[in-house]
Amino acid sequence: MTQTVTTSQDITSRPAAATRPPFWRQFGDRKSWLAVLLLVSPALILFVTFVLWPLFNAFLFSFYKWNGYGPLQDFVGLENYAKVVDHRAFPLALRNTVIIAVASLLLQLPLALWVALALYQKAWFVSIFRTIFFLPYMLGEVAAGLIWKFVYDGNYGLLPTIGDALHTEMPFVLADRAWVIPAIIIVIVWKYFGFHMMIYIAGLQSIPSEVVEAARLDGVSKWKIMWFIKIPMLRSSIIISVFFAIVGSLQLFDIILPLTGGGPGNASHTLVSFLYYFGILRMKIGFGGAMSVILFILCVGVTIIYRRLLFTKAEA
Amino acid sequence: MARTKRKLTIVGSKPEISPFQWGTIIFITLFILVPFYSTALGGFKSNGELRVNPFGFPASWDTSNFELILGGDTFFRFMWNSLFIALLTVVLTVIVAAMAAFALSHIRFYGRNYLTSLFMLGLLFPFATAILPLFITIRDMGILDNPTAVILPQVAFNLAFSMLLFRSFFQELPIELIEAARMDRCGYLRIFWYIVLPLSLPILTTVGVFAFVTSWNNFLLPLIMLNDEKAFPWPLGIMQFQGQYNTDWPKVLAFLTLTILPALVFFLAAQRYIISGLTGGAVKG
Amino acid sequence: MWVSQETKDAIGTAGISAFSRDGHLYGIARDVGEVVLWYNKALFKKAGVDPESMKTWDGFTAGIKTFQDAGITPIALGGKDKWPAHFWWAKMVVRLAGETEFDKAASGEASFTDKPFVDAAQKLYDLGQMKPFQQGFEAATYGDASGMFGDGNAAMHLMGDWDYTVMKDSSADKKGFPDEDLGILPFPTVPGGAGDPTDTLGGLSGWLFSKNASDEAVKFMEWYNTDVALQQEFAAGAYYIPIAKGAADTMTNPFKQQVAEDINKAHWHALFFDQALGPDVGGVFNDMSAELAAGTISPEDAAAELQAAAEDAR
Numbered sequence: 001m002t003q004t005v006t007t008s009q010d011i012t013s014r015p016a017a018a019t020r021p022p023f024w025r026q027f028g029d030r031k032s033w034l035a036v037l038l039l040v041s042p043a044l045i046l047f048v049t050f051v052l053w054p055l056f057n058a059f060l061f062s063f064y065k066w067n068g069y070g071p072l073q074d075f076v077g078l079e080n081y082a083k084v085v086d087h088r089a090f091p092l093a094l095r096n097t098v099i100i101a102v103a104s105l106l107l108q109l110p111l112a113l114w115v116a117l118a119l120y121q122k123a124w125f126v127s128i129f130r131t132i133f134f135l136p137y138m139l140g141e142v143a144a145g146l147i148w149k150f151v152y153d154g155n156y157g158l159l160p161t162i163g164d165a166l167h168t169e170m171p172f173v174l175a176d177r178a179w180v181i182p183a184i185i186i187v188i189v190w191k192y193f194g195f196h197m198m199i200y201i202a203g204l205q206s207i208p209s210e211v212v213e214a215a216r217l218d219g220v221s222k223w224k225i226m227w228f229i230k231i232p233m234l235r236s237s238i239i240i241s242v243f244f245a246i247v248g249s250l251q252l253f254d255i256i257l258p259l260t261g262g263g264p265g266n267a268s269h270t271l272v273s274f275l276y277y278f279g280i281l282r283m284k285i286g287f288g289g290a291m292s293v294i295l296f297i298l299c300v301g302v303t304i305i306y307r308r309l310l311f312t313k314a315e316a
Numbered sequence: 317m318a319r320t321k322r323k324l325t326i327v328g329s330k331p332e333i334s335p336f337q338w339g340t341i342i343f344i345t346l347f348i349l350v351p352f353y354s355t356a357l358g359g360f361k362s363n364g365e366l367r368v369n370p371f372g373f374p375a376s377w378d379t380s381n382f383e384l385i386l387g388g389d390t391f392f393r394f395m396w397n398s399l400f401i402a403l404l405t406v407v408l409t410v411i412v413a414a415m416a417a418f419a420l421s422h423i424r425f426y427g428r429n430y431l432t433s434l435f436m437l438g439l440l441f442p443f444a445t446a447i448l449p450l451f452i453t454i455r456d457m458g459i460l461d462n463p464t465a466v467i468l469p470q471v472a473f474n475l476a477f478s479m480l481l482f483r484s485f486f487q488e489l490p491i492e493l494i495e496a497a498r499m500d501r502c503g504y505l506r507i508f509w510y511i512v513l514p515l516s517l518p519i520l521t522t523v524g525v526f527a528f529v530t531s532w533n534n535f536l537l538p539l540i541m542l543n544d545e546k547a548f549p550w551p552l553g554i555m556q557f558q559g560q561y562n563t564d565w566p567k568v569l570a571f572l573t574l575t576i577l578p579a580l581v582f583f584l585a586a587q588r589y590i591i592s593g594l595t596g597g598a599v600k601g
Numbered sequence: 602m603w604v605s606q607e608t609k610d611a612i613g614t615a616g617i618s619a620f621s622r623d624g625h626l627y628g629i630a631r632d633v634g635e636v637v638l639w640y641n642k643a644l645f646k647k648a649g650v651d652p653e654s655m656k657t658w659d660g661f662t663a664g665i666k667t668f669q670d671a672g673i674t675p676i677a678l679g680g681k682d683k684w685p686a687h688f689w690w691a692k693m694v695v696r697l698a699g700e701t702e703f704d705k706a707a708s709g710e711a712s713f714t715d716k717p718f719v720d721a722a723q724k725l726y727d728l729g730q731m732k733p734f735q736q737g738f739e740a741a742t743y744g745d746a747s748g749m750f751g752d753g754n755a756a757m758h759l760m761g762d763w764d765y766t767v768m769k770d771s772s773a774d775k776k777g778f779p780d781e782d783l784g785i786l787p788f789p790t791v792p793g794g795a796g797d798p799t800d801t802l803g804g805l806s807g808w809l810f811s812k813n814a815s816d817e818a819v820k821f822m823e824w825y826n827t828d829v830a831l832q833q834e835f836a837a838g839a840y841y842i843p844i845a846k847g848a849a850d851t852m853t854n855p856f857k858q859q860v861a862e863d864i865n866k867a868h869w870h871a872l873f874f875d876q877a878l879g880p881d882v883g884g885v886f887n888d889m890s891a892e893l894a895a896g897t898i899s900p901e902d903a904a905a906e907l908q909a910a911a912e913d914a915r
Contacts, residue, residue, distance in 0.1 A: 031503060031504075032423055032425065032504065033425065035419065035423060035503060035504035035505055036419050036423055036425050036504075038415075038505065039415040039416060039418060039419035039423075039504070039505070039508070040415070040416045040419045040420070040431065042411075042412045042415065042416070043412045043413060043415065043416035043435070043475055043479070044416070044431075046412060046468060046471055046472040046475065047434075047435060047438065047472055047475050047476075049453070049468075049472065050450065050453070050468055050469040050471075050472035050473070051437075051438055051443075051446065051472050051473060051475075052434075052437075053449075053453060054446040054449035054450040054452075054453055055441075055445070055446045055449070057449035057452065057453070058445070058446055058448065058449045061448075061449060061452075068452060068455075083913075088898075088906065111340075111344075114337070114340060115337070115340060115341060115344065117337070118333045118334075118337040118338075118340075118341060119333075119341070121332075129341055129345065131584065131587065132345055132348055132349065133344065133345075133348060134587065134591070135348065135352070135580070136348060138529065138579070138580065138583035138584075138587070138590065139533075139576060139579070139580070140532065140533035140535070140550075140551055140575075140576075140579070141533060141535060141551075142533075142535050142551040142554060142555060143551075143554065143572055143575060143576055146554065146555075146558060146568065146572055147351050147352070147355050147572060148351065149558075150351075150354075150355065150358070150565055150568070150569060151351050151354070153563075153565065154736065154737045154740075155367070155563065155737075156363060156366050156367050156370075156563060156565045157370070158350070158351075158354055158370050158371070160367075161367070161368075161370050161371070172736055172737030172740060174737070174740040175680075175736075175737035175738065175739040175740035175741070176737075190347065190348060190351070193344070194348075198591050202591075222332070247442065250442075251442045251444045253444060253535075253536055254533075254535040254536060254551075257535070257539075257555075258555060258558070260681075260740065261681055263680070263681050263739055263740060263891075264680070264681075264739030264740060264895060265739065265891065265892055265895055265897050266888075272444045272536075275444070275447075275448070276536075278884075279448055280447070280448055280451065280540065281880075281884070282880050282881045282884050283880065283881070284881060285448065285452065288448040289448060289449065292445050292446060292447070292448055292449070295441075295444065295445045296441050296445040296446075299440065299441040299442060299445060300440050300441060303439070303440050303441075363773050364773070559742070559744065560744075561744075562742060562744030562745050562747075562748055562771055563744070563745050563748050563771075563773075564773075
């Protein structure tokens, strides 16, 4: 989970630019320009070479049929996009991504909020629980995937033993089309629930204590305080957490690969594992480019909606 | 981050946790810890014992799996590769992002806002979207199988978020300090090095820890860029190890335990910075 | 690249054609591999299945039923890796389509949607419908399946000759079951198939030469690959099965001997389809094989997907 976001308004803020003199009078001496050049160019070069240029290329490649070697000359228009959408595994990958996103929202976030409400105040045992819940988040995705591959293993794992204890035969969940997605959702809750909890705890801790105290003195019940004071004041935390859950689902890959590799069949592919198996591994650059662009549009769409939501709050 | 910490106020005097919440907390604690616990113990068992007794202590503490792994050099090579990549990523991310963020927040020059917006584009999408053309770029540069093939893109994709954290920190530095230095005809580079950096230790640590954690756990990028086993960081190494030993779970679990342990110790120590880095924006918003 | 006629003779047509494109030779083959149907004699005895009865497809399917009635997993399959499943479809194509039809379809003269390919897919689909593979085979890797067979938990495993060592390494005790219980079954024949019963499926590896390779380098490899005495040493050590004629004679391992014999007799030694068709079409072949085994695609659709990929790659 390396997606990074912010809620501050740096992109749009231009502090008092209008009141300043024109640029050639603002420290426009040669020395400043040299300093700017020295300070900014490493970042700019890296950013252009490894972020913007590949992104531009993804768009470019998506209109060509290309195997990665030789000149780019076989222009095919939108054919690659049609191929992605028509691919047998694409509807599954899209469906799984949506299911995982929705399940994270409906399961993980309420759970995280519920626990955060219990654990946001200070006490010695509270920080122990917080650390335990945050532990899986700090674990590498591959390690988490392998640990759960063991848990689910139908021959040697924990699940068949639990089944034995209950006198029922457990399915081989990772080989079962009906069970594989629920199984992955459980791993995701295990891995990321603590992260969402931390976001809510940070939000809850910034609620002014006077507000809650005043309500309490007025005899407002605990449930009402939770529903009508705390949760509404967590609006931005909730938006952030929803955003992370959705973008996290859009880019889910590191857990899928060790756990199922997209299987059984194509039953557990996500958008990124689809891109990896059918675009990158087979060196179908145009196809992969089209998939990248689709992923990019989805991510940017989600990010823009997220910013809108946060800014309306900020301006209100 | 010390600044935001001070803002946090504690609501109520004692935590009020209902029995139902206690139940949830206990259940989740078990849910989270049991996989860790069985992984740690599993390395000491035989496959046969694992099947009948995955939860209990091993009948005899068989350390041969750990000896096998620690006796060979692959495990240490994987860990060293990860460490090397992570450290270089941290150093480059911190230096490059801090320099640019300083220029963008304290030097007024034409195009500054456009440049800032350009960098902030990086916040819009994860690197998975650009991984395929990135592979072509790296291949054409001829640095596949080289650690730089992972380090440079990681630094580039860290820039947006790191610069954002740096910028909001730098903007709150006392402006008088910098203007006074300017009056003394002190150049921007000297200001950056002698005034800004020493004052920015908390944010440098936050960005550094953040870059370290993401690099340490990164999987997709090395998976695409590195084919040579000698260059593998641990996530690729452990996948290969698992592929080699398949259902010899005790070995795989022992390997998992050994890779997880040092990382967890470090992450627990640095937890504060990880949380402040990831929720930094949230707290401010 | 020029090599002597003697070298060509020693290596044999299979070894030469695999490294040729448009009449040019680009390398020299060193060793061969074959996909064989490994079986566990002890389990056959336990279930009361006569290996001889498995030579035809009807006998084979009847045998699978007997195993299932005896509570024994008939076939181990590493479905997650997909390429082990491809052996089943490919073996059927070798049986039903034969060399000429396959070459035509691969080069575009004919289609993979033609009858022999669909029929071959149907066979794998029907086999999958009998549920002969171990529970959870779709999540099992090649190594999992190999270990399962090595542990004596499945009666058969369609796999390359290299599995001889892998099945032992992957087994729980690192030894596997004893060699006297291990055997190789001929892949069942299908009546009416265009393929020759001797045709084999497998691999071929060797050295490719770059454009600038010196004559000395080529000479050295000619000698290295065809020097019977040298290659006999490699063979005796069971490192690999050398391609040079006569070199395999010293192999003491009976299984490797049988494979060398098979390939020597083969009219057509088909290269693994996922390699022969290239990473893209070959990948689709693997995907479709795994889906056929799981019964999630119809044979017609699988063939159509393969044909679409082949046309796309052209």
